[in-house]
Amino acid sequence: MPASCVSPTAYIGTPENEGSLVGALRIGNPRAIGALRLDIASPDPAYRKGVREAFYGDVDPALADAAVALLAPDAPARITTGATTLTADGWGSIPRTYVVCTKDMTIRPALQRKFIADADAAFPATKTDVRELDSAHSPFLSVPAQLADLILDVRP
Secondary structure (H helix, E strand, O other), rough: OOOOOHHHHHHOOOOOHHHOOOOOHHHOOOHHOEEEEEOOOOOOHHHHHHHHHHHOOOHHHHHHHHHHHHHEEEOOOHHHHHHHHOOOOOOOOOEEEEEEEEOOOOOOHHHHHHHHHHHHHHHOOOOEEEEEEOOOOOHHHHHHHHHHHHHHOOOO
């Protein structure tokens, strides 16, 4: 949930994202190859463990390995370098809920809370409904029932 006119890349090195495990997993220079590349088929057990910890830290390892196998090795680099202009009449007028994953090692909880604070400061008429899950980056795999209950509880 980057702020208006701020690219996701701008948040990578911020203090709020300290401890994110994703940066160490990237292969190659995104600017040179045009992609955010992970070596999801790596034979290196330490690298594979790093991918599991970054994205599926609280998921059963067998399920996490199956989820890793479904990942695409490349994501378009532009997804992190582009920025969107948010307006009060558009995005700012829509009720929003943010689920903070308190054990997230991909987008650190402090950065998630910064997204929320920035959105609320920019669009104070529609404060973010904040929910928390004691989970890592993929609650749909680690705590699916809790996530479903949370989603069902969200009311506009």
